[in-house]
Amino acid sequence: MPRRARSFFSLLTLVLCAAAIALWVRSFWGTDYLQLSSPAKSDGDIITHHTHGIAWTRGDIRLSYAEHAFFAHTAQPTSDGTGHSTWTWGRLGAGHMGSDPLPVNSMWNRLGFHTYQWGEVSSFYDITEQGVALPAWLPVVIFGLLFCPWVIRRLRVRRRVAKGLCRICGYDLCASPGRCPECGTAAPSGDTVIPIRGV
Numbered sequence: 001m002p003r004r005a006r007s008f009f010s011l012l013t014l015v016l017c018a019a020a021i022a023l024w025v026r027s028f029w030g031t032d033y034l035q036l037s038s039p040a041k042s043d044g045d046i047i048t049h050h051t052h053g054i055a056w057t058r059g060d061i062r063l064s065y066a067e068h069a070f071f072a073h074t075a076q077p078t079s080d081g082t083g084h085s086t087w088t089w090g091r092l093g094a095g096h097m098g099s100d101p102l103p104v105n106s107m108w109n110r111l112g113f114h115t116y117q118w119g120e121v122s123s124f125y126d127i128t129e130q131g132v133a134l135p136a137w138l139p140v141v142i143f144g145l146l147f148c149p150w151v152i153r154r155l156r157v158r159r160r161v162a163k164g165l166c167r168i169c170g171y172d173l174c175a176s177p178g179r180c181p182e183c184g185t186a187a188p189s190g191d192t193v194i195p196i197r198g199v
């Protein structure tokens with residue numbers, strides 16, 4: 001991978017890691033969500049939407065599929081009135097409907113992996129939702145691991161420069177401090193360090 005692309009990829013993983021940490025921490029005080037709601041059948045007085053969503057709740061990332069059936073005389077919070085699919089996103093406060101802790105029945109549950117479903121029936125809407133939940137720390141670890149090679153490369157370059165070695169190939173530059181005779185890399189001024197020799 002070219003150096004510039006590698007740097008961009010590293011920066012991207014760092015930004016995504018920071019975003020994953022922020023969403024993870026925020027999930028303990030509320031829910032950040034993004035969902036796509038599509039109108040389904042309109043059956044007389046009942047208007048149904050299918051909703052795919054992702055939400056950060058209670059340290060979990062919940063990927064869900066829900067069916068919302070509203071009776072036509074009520075407001076339709078997920079419809080824009082045009083019959084098109086609509087994206088919605090935002091944040092809900094702690095304790096909202098559907099934010100209950102997921103039951104813990106197995107080791108996988110304790111680690112934060114779940115499948116779940118719940119529903120709510122009322123006089124003006126029915127909701128059924130099913131989904132899978134992953135621990136919200138998982139993307140933090142994944143993006144952190146993807147960022148690690150950049151940190152390791154930086155540390156290796158520092159160590160080589162401090163020892164008076166070529167930053168790219170590690171060749172000893174004592175005899176040719178301006179440019180590496182092995183790979184041709186020019187040593188920026190400031191990079192050339194005279195190693196301390198024992199007496």
Ligand SMILES: [Zn+2]
Nearest residue numbers: 166169180183
């Ligand atoms: Zn070199």
